[in-house]
Amino acid sequence: MDVKQAVVSAKKEITELFADEQLTNIGLEDVELDDQANEWRVTIGFSRPWDEPRNSFAAVAGSGVPRRSYKIVRISNTTDKALSIKNREIAN
Template sequence: MDVKEAVAVAKDYVGDLYAGEEIADLGLEEVEFDDVSNEWSVTIGFLRPWNRTLPDALALARRASARSYKVLRIDDDSGEVKSLKDRILAPAQ
């Protein structure tokens, strides 16, 4: 599997898993391959409906902090998603 295939697997998986929540702005944030575990680590970001109901100006100001981030580990040989975890960003100082 190459990087584009790993990203496609991650985006499809997150899109399917959260289909009932009407997520938006699904996009790639980070991708990395681990030679030791033979797994891809792909971070996908998206917005949830409750983060989009703010007035436009306020929504733009809070958009980065309101975004949800998920890290998926994907087996390189099988393409199977092994785990999905939250990625919590440290607050800006």
């Protein structure tokens, strides 16, 4: 599998798993191949409806940009199957 296929697989897993959460702003954040584990680690970022500012004051007080969640999707390089999906911790 190449990097493009790994990214497509990871995005598909995220959109299917979180389908009922109305995800927006779905995008690739980073990707790497772990040769020893023979798997891809793809980080996908997205926003959920509750991540957006609730009113105009909240939008002005913050950046007005919704917060994002980041998930690391491990994809088997041989089977193209998702092995796990974990939160990616973001430093403040």
